[in-house]
Amino acid sequence: MREREANQRASETENEREHRLAATREREANWRASETDNEREHRLAVMRERLTNVPVRQRMKGSIDWQLQERDTASNVWWNNVVLRTFNQQDWLDNFRMSKETFLYICSKLSPALARTDTLMRKCLSVERRVAVTIWSLATPIEYRTIAHLFGIARSTVCEIVHETCRCIVDVLLKEYIKFPTNNRLSTVVEEFKTKWGVPQCFGAIDGCHIPISAPNLMHTDYYNRKRWYSMLIQGVVDANYRFLDVCVGWPGSVHDARVFAQSTLYDNIEHHHILPNNTITVSGVRIPLYLIGDSAYPLKLWLMKPFAHNTDLTSDQRNYNYRICRARITVEIAFGRLKGR
Structure with a gap:
């Protein structure tokens, strides 16, 4: 049946193909317009479960899910494999101007204000990485482009994180310590x-x-x-x-x-x-x-x-x-x- 369908699609003209796709889109739009909220939630839950269970190597290269997975993997390499695994106390003092214990304490104080939730399109950056991006920017005289390469995020994201975290520091920590x-x-x-x-x-x-x-x-x-x-x-x-x-x-x-x-x-x-x-x-x-x-x-x-x-x-x-x-x-x-x- 699949072979017959494939042969029919290979032999169809451009106009026939456009007509078939338009009819398919119309049927799908009518079906989604008639579904209830519970049916929609169930459909999205099934889609999420299927995407989670499919290995990355079996996903189509170039798809949105594949790109998001690759982006998330690239952004975690330096933080997980270099900073968290190889940095000793002196490395933390040299690069972040504070000990690891102080860094984690600041993260715990700012967590209620900085924590974000994952979405269907992407995973959120953790509080630790948000604070790390900010402190790295404040402690080292380098531009956003270099920080973006280190943490695997966009330059605009670095700018947004730095300003947002600084505001949280002022709102949360200033009144407690100064x-x-x-x-x-x-x-x-x-x-x-x-x-x-x-x-x-x-x-x-x-x-x-x-x-x-x-x-x-x-x-x-x-x-x-x-x-x-x-x-x-x-x-x-x-x-x-x-x-x-x-x-x-x-x-x-x-x-x-x-x-x-x-x-x-x-x-x-x-x-x-x-x-x-x-x-x-x-x-x-x-x-x-x-x-x-x-x-x-x-x-x-x-x-x-x-x-x-x-x-x-x-x-x-x-x-x-x-x-x-x-x-x-x-x-x-x-x-x-x-x-x-x-």
Whole structure:
């Protein structure tokens, strides 16, 4: 019967073939239009089961299912066979700037927001690979094209994953790990500054840092900083152990540090007594409140100390004060240096 049908199709003209295919498509459209939702779900389930049970080598080369299987296999080669099987702890630190344990911990925290489901057309990328693509992009100065080759995905997919994962990191991890200390935690920070750096009542060191960027198309002169390159400013406050307590990101590079500080949420909260308790100590008959330390770019306030200007004659006490303030303020510079090093 199959041989007779094959002979009939071989001998039919072009018009007969078109007529037969049109009739077949019409019958199939009428049949699918009349089927119920349960019948449709059953038909799709049978199709999925058949595709799953057929070995890859028996599938027609060039078919959609064959292409999807080949694409999935190619995208997993480097990740599964090189990273997961051969990378030791030093390889993880060199390439991802963190240990494997830290990487898996980040994946577990971001999993609820980044997890995706498989579809009939393709398998989704796992949370681990999404995070790996993002960290690899942030940790290495290479373009999306190279990352796409490594992970076996498209360049547009790399771009989408990096932006999506960064947004998840900000939404999920920022509020948990970068937050202003309160109550017992604030007392611990103050005590650590006194013990390690010799400055009492200090609860943080503040400074700004320029992050290099490509010149934007709009208002690019606003991002041209005093060092003669384009940048975006990040303001940070760190504790005595170089851990960030507060960040303010997004101002153009030409803006002065003092203006960024005056417009930040941190300034508003401290100025209006929203976050700092009224804890004071007496030193040489003077009541000392809690305070930040910054460089000469910042304004002098009751809760912000900065060094005396070096272009004047200083007494020995003033020079000693400058030494202690600058020595403690180096914590924020070290923190930014570590951040850039990663």
